[in-house]
Amino acid sequence: MLEGCGLNKSYGTLKAAEGISLSLVPGQILGLLGPNGAGKTTTVSMLAGLMAPDSGEVLVDGRPMKGDSDPAKAMIGLVPQELALVDELSAGDNLAFFGALYGMRGKKLREAVEKALGFVGLEERSKDRVSSFSGGMKRRLNLAASLLHDPPVLLLDEPTVGVDPQSRNAIFDNLGALKEQGKAMLYTTHYMEEAERLCDRIQIMDHGKTIAEGTLRDLSALLPATSRLLLELKERGGREWLPELLKLPGVQSASEEEGTLSVTLRDLPTGAPEVLAWLSSKGVAYTHMSSERAGLEEVFLALTGKGLRDS
Amino acid sequence: MSLQAALAIAAKDVKIFFNDRRALLFTLAAPIVIATFFGFLSSGGGSGEKVKIPVLVVDEDGSSVSKSIFDGLLKDEALGCGASTETGAREAVRKGKATVGIIIPKGFGDASAKALFGGEKRPELILLYDPSHWGEMGMVRGLLTQHVMEAVSREAFNGAAGRKAIKDSLASVATSTTLKPEDKSALTKMLKSVANWQERLEATQGNESQEARGLGIPFDAKEEAVTSGSGVAYNGYAHSFAGMAIQFILFAAIDLGAGVLLERQRGLWKRLRSAPVSRFTLLVGKALSGAAISLFCLAGTFGFAMIFLKVRIHGSAIGFAAICLCSAVMAASFGLMIAALGRTQAATRGISALAVLMLAMLGGGWVPSFIFPAWMQRVTLIIPTRWAIDGLDGVTWRGLGLGYALQCAAVVLLFAVLFGLVALWRFRWEEE
Numbered sequence: 078m079l080e081g082c083g084l085n086k087s088y089g090t091l092k093a094a095e096g097i098s099l100s101l102v103p104g105q106i107l108g109l110l111g112p113n114g115a116g117k118t119t120t121v122s123m124l125a126g127l128m129a130p131d132s133g134e135v136l137v138d139g140r141p142m143k144g145d146s147d148p149a150k151a152m153i154g155l156v157p158q159e160l161a162l163v164d165e166l167s168a169g170d171n172l173a174f175f176g177a178l179y180g181m182r183g184k185k186l187r188e189a190v191e192k193a194l195g196f197v198g199l200e201e202r203s204k205d206r207v208s209s210f211s212g213g214m215k216r217r218l219n220l221a222a223s224l225l226h227d228p229p230v231l232l233l234d235e236p237t238v239g240v241d242p243q244s245r246n247a248i249f250d251n252l253g254a255l256k257e258q259g260k261a262m263l264y265t266t267h268y269m270e271e272a273e274r275l276c277d278r279i280q281i282m283d284h285g286k287t288i289a290e291g292t293l294r295d296l297s298a299l300l301p302a303t304s305r306l307l308l309e310l311k312e313r314g315g316r317e318w319l320p321e322l323l324k325l326p327g328v329q330s331a332s333e334e335e336g337t338l339s340v341t342l343r344d345l346p347t348g349a350p351e352v353l354a355w356l357s358s359k360g361v362a363y364t365h366m367s368s369e370r371a372g373l374e375e376v377f378l379a380l381t382g383k384g385l386r387d388s
Numbered sequence: 389m390s391l392q393a394a395l396a397i398a399a400k401d402v403k404i405f406f407n408d409r410r411a412l413l414f415t416l417a418a419p420i421v422i423a424t425f426f427g428f429l430s431s432g433g434g435s436g437e438k439v440k441i442p443v444l445v446v447d448e449d450g451s452s453v454s455k456s457i458f459d460g461l462l463k464d465e466a467l468g469c470g471a472s473t474e475t476g477a478r479e480a481v482r483k484g485k486a487t488v489g490i491i492i493p494k495g496f497g498d499a500s501a502k503a504l505f506g507g508e509k510r511p512e513l514i515l516l517y518d519p520s521h522w523g524e525m526g527m528v529r530g531l532l533t534q535h536v537m538e539a540v541s542r543e544a545f546n547g548a549a550g551r552k553a554i555k556d557s558l559a560s561v562a563t564s565t566t567l568k569p570e571d572k573s574a575l576t577k578m579l580k581s582v583a584n585w586q587e588r589l590e591a592t593q594g595n596e597s598q599e600a601r602g603l604g605i606p607f608d609a610k611e612e613a614v615t616s617g618s619g620v621a622y623n624g625y626a627h628s629f630a631g632m633a634i635q636f637i638l639f640a641a642i643d644l645g646a647g648v649l650l651e652r653q654r655g656l657w658k659r660l661r662s663a664p665v666s667r668f669t670l671l672v673g674k675a676l677s678g679a680a681i682s683l684f685c686l687a688g689t690f691g692f693a694m695i696f697l698k699v700r701i702h703g704s705a706i707g708f709a710a711i712c713l714c715s716a717v718m719a720a721s722f723g724l725m726i727a728a729l730g731r732t733q734a735a736t737r738g739i740s741a742l743a744v745l746m747l748a749m750l751g752g753g754w755v756p757s758f759i760f761p762a763w764m765q766r767v768t769l770i771i772p773t774r775w776a777i778d779g780l781d782g783v784t785w786r787g788l789g790l791g792y793a794l795q796c797a798a799v800v801l802l803f804a805v806l807f808g809l810v811a812l813w814r815f816r817w818e819e820e
Contacts, residue, residue: 125662128818146390150664159655165404177396178663222659 078261079230083133093119095285101261108276109265116285117265121234125155154223158234160215162207169203179226193221213244231262269373296376304345308338311362393665397673416688423632427625440468442486444477451497453543460535481516488528489516500540501553554583629693630780631753637682638744641719644678645726649733678720686712703783707793711779714797718804724811747773772803
């Protein structure tokens with residue numbers, strides 16, 4: 078439905094996107110995962126027709142996108158990372174304005190506005206100014222604005238930045254419903270949990286390049302570690318023993334953040350007893366212990382040697 | 389170009405403009421208040437009371453001539469005259485309480501009467517003046533010349549000092565070794581005639597019907613303000629409203645430019661650009677809203693002036709509409725140029741405000757351009773505001789016709805095209 082083929086974009090000497098290729102399929106969400114500055118927004122901008130790639134092309138239904146006023150752009154709905162709304166106007170007026178840009182008018186436009194507001198649960202706030210909305214409501218309206226012309230393709234550039242968990246869940250529910258409607262979606266994020274929860278396929282980017290792609294299962298197969306052991310430490314501070322812990326056989330990585338020790342292990346059943354015994358011998362006490370399967374964070378760590386949020 | 393999309397963009401901006409009541413009030417009230425103030429000043433303050441130039445006279449001579457000069461200055465309606473000492477006059481001028489101090493030195497009366505008939509060295513009058521009032525100084529010099537001539541000639545032809553001066557002059561001519569004989573003869577005849585005139589006047593002294601007179605200005609000036617027609621008085625508000633209206637539509641244009649930068653910052657520009665709408669349509673939509681808001685401002689300001697301050701279009705009404713329309717388009721394209729050249733909203737506002745103030749000032753928005761030095765009047769022809777303001781002056785109080793109005797409107801439109809081309813050329817379409 079929407080394809081990016083070998084997209085390249087540079088700003089001076091900085092290569093923001095290097096040979097990016099991707100394909101969006103109806104009824105599926107493709108996750109574009111990467112740290113800030115990885116080139117996700119540049120890729121979305123090229124796919125949405127906001128900027129021309131230095132080389133490569135964007136195909137909509139197999140045809141190259143041509144120029145600003147190419148009618149094929151009406152097949153795409155963009156949810157920008159910023160809250161691209163007019164604060165001084167009401168929610169209804171905002172949507173009516175965006176709809177008019179797509180040639181909608183009259184009854185058709187009014188119905189589309191009502192439908193979009195209803196979809197994100199804001200039909201009661203149609204006449205209220207956007208400036209009176211909470212951050213979460215603005216995010217939902219930001220999504221509604223991209224749905225007004227009922228595009229088969231949606232490009233969502235970090236659509237949950239800065240929202241509370243309740244609004245985030247509401248947006249996730251909306252995206253689930255859109256997926257069921259058969260929309261082809263691209264979802265960029267640097268939150269691995271979001272990608273794991275929403276996406277059918279994931280493409281990991283770093284420094285403008287695709288470093289891995291596939292389903293969550295495909296990517297997990299790349300992992301040298303399979304499990305993570307989490308321990309809530311009794312006392313904070315004094316972690317001089319951490320480098321020694323890393324030398325234990327089977328330990329892939331170890332880090333401590335806000336009193337929680339996270340140890341990734343090649344094999345949980347054999348590695349965990351060894352780690353716990355070693356900690357006891359060092360006098361490190363803990364109040365709670367749990368374990369989980371390794372995820373995208375570990376994939377990214379394994380591929381780049383750094384955490385998603387460290388980059 | 390999609391007309392529907394362009395109109396939607398324009399309608400959105402106009403709606404935002406009218407939704408912000410405080411900004412709307414400011415946009416209309418500010419030019420009205422400032423233009424009313426400037427118009428009030430240029431109309432003489434409304435009370436009809438003439439402002440007198442404060443002058444202090446230091447009479448060190450005490451002669452009948454110096455007293456006569458002082459009396460003349462005292463009666464002059466253009467001057468607010470008073471007596472002082474030299475120290476007092478200097479202090480008053482230094483402090484700005486008097487514009488000119490006139491010192492009449494000792495012996496001025498005798499010396500001036502003799503100097504009137506030639507031969508003697510002319511005595512000096514000392515003028516102490518405030519350099520910040522050089523224009524008024526010129527006026528005082530002219531009035532002083534008139535009063536001195538009247539006083540000195542009256543004394544020369546009628547007074548005791550005059551008789552003594554004639555007697556001394558006759559003696560001086562008789563003993564002169566430098567004058568030619570024929571010149572001596574002619575001068576002696578003239579002086580004796582004056583002496584005879586003095587004797588006749590002395591003989592009839594006491595007759596009140598014979599008022600002693602000196603040399604006066606040999607004409608009376610009949611003043612007529614040339615406006616749009618006979619009987620049509622000059623309305624100072626017409627110019628001030630033209631200037632302020634143009635200045636404030638340019639300020640509104642800054643809002644348009646800064647608004648585009650803000651939309652870019654908010655990501656709204658991305659959403660606009662993701663729609664199947666051409667770049668040209670986006671700019672036309674913005675230009676339409678800018679022009680519509682500017683036209684509204686012009687209508688509001690001039691509407692107020694016409695209803696409450698009796699400003700009238702004495703020239704071509706179509707020309708007035710054409711100038712307003714072209715000025716509105718020019719302001720809109722100026723706003724787009726700001727959006728194209730600016731980087732951040734805050735920095736752009738500061739620089740643009742300075743540019744608008746310069747354009748308004750040099751265009752004659754604050755003071756009429758004919759007050760400028762000749763070279764500046766020529767140079768400011770390259771400024772669009774000059775043409776817009778001159779055009780509005782032309783069709784309002786000057787009463788000029790459609791031809792003149794269209795000439796001004798065409799030049800303003802030319803600038804609008806120029807600004808629009810710069811905007812198209814320099815607009816950053818891609819987000820970095």
